[in-house]
Amino acid sequence: MKVTTDTSVCIGAGMCALTAPAVFDQSEEDGTVVLLDETPPPELHAAVRQAERLCPSGAITVLGPDGGGTGTTGGPGPGGAAGAAGPHP
Numbered sequence: 001m002k003v004t005t006d007t008s009v010c011i012g013a014g015m016c017a018l019t020a021p022a023v024f025d026q027s028e029e030d031g032t033v034v035l036l037d038e039t040p041p042p043e044l045h046a047a048v049r050q051a052e053r054l055c056p057s058g059a060i061t062v063l064g065p066d067g068g069g070t071g072t073t074g075g076p077g078p079g080g081a082a083g084a085a086g087p088h089p
C-alpha cells in the first residue's frame with residue numbers, strides 16, 4: 001500500500017488524523033493534511049482505507065493492495081470493510 005495526499009484539495013477537516021493518527025497529521029499552520037507514513041504497515045491499512053473513504057475532499061489516494069506493502073509477503077489484508085458512519089463537518 002502506498003498513500004498519497006493532495007494538500008491543494010484538502011480542506012482541513014481532520015477526519016484522516018482522527019481515523020489513522022499514525023499515518024495522517026494536520027498542519028499547525030492551516031490544518032491541511034500531513035502525511036506521516038506513505039507506506040503504512042498492514043495493521044494500519046484498514047484505518048487508512050477508512051480515512052480515504054471519510055475524507056470529504058478526496059485528498060487521500062491509496063494505491064496498491066492491502067496487506068502487501070512493497071516487498072513483504074503479506075497475508076490476507078484486513079480489507080477495510082468496516083462500516084463507517086459519521087457526520088463530517
Ligand code: SF4
Pocket residue numbers: 005009010011012013014015016017024026031032033054055056057058059060
Ligand atoms: S480528511 Fe481529507 S480534507 Fe480532511 S484533513 Fe484529511 S485529507 Fe484533508
